[in-house]
Amino acid sequence: MELSSRQADLDALARQQIPGYSSLARLSVSLLAGYPSLQPSGSQVLVVGCGTGAELREAQGLRPDWALTGVDPAASLLDEARRRLGAAAQQVRWVDSRVEDLPGEASYGAAIAVLVLQELPDDGAKLAFLSALARLLQPGAPLVLVDVLAGFGGMASGTTQQFQAALKRFQGDANAQAVTPATPLHLIGEARRSALLAAAGFSDPLRFYQALQVEGVVVQKRP
Secondary structure, three states, X not given: OOOOHHHHHHHHHHHHHOOOHXXXXXXXXXXXXXXXXXXXXXOEEEXXXXXXXXXXXXXXXXXXXXXXXXXXXXXXXXXXXXXXXXXXXXXXXXXXXXXXXXXXXXXXXXXXXXXXXXXXXXOOHHHHHHHXXXXXXXXXXXXXXXXXXXXXXXXXXXXXXXXXXXXXXXXXXOXXXXXOOOOOOOOOOHHHHHHHHHHHOEOOOEEEEEEOOEEEEEEEEOO
16 A cells, blocks of 8 residues: 555655654653553553554554554554554554544543644644643643744744755755645744643643754643
């Protein structure tokens, strides 16, 4: 089965923008695995915008005892994730939905959302997304967020192109063409992200990953 244009776009964009992208899923899962609340077998972990299944594969390898739920509104992405997981896909609960439409409260012990928040406009959609996650998570549960930030470090927006050029040289692919996402990204800065997280009911973010304009943080749902 061929990748859809969105699948190919997401994979290419992530590789171009994020040094060490192939290790980021493992890092995110390893971070969650250290939380005491996720030590019991059967802990419920939600992977939002699961894409082609990178975080799910890492979670199954590190903590096969977790109960994993993969959510994505794109059925083609869920199909590709199932294909990549092979027989292990049967152990994952798959949901073709937006996280805002998932039912329940305090159902999950942790959640991961990699390159998801950046795709939502800041017209109430970002807050609705984070508020839905807060509703679904148990008090004190961790949430891993990884996104491209705007205005990183106060630098001018033109440095994004410089970053991408440097990264392509680092990758040994100086002739590669820049990838433009099929849908525009809606980037926000650190201060705005912190304000949205606080409004949704999360703690202040703790940075665990930074590469160029990409930042990974972990927050916890307030009791």
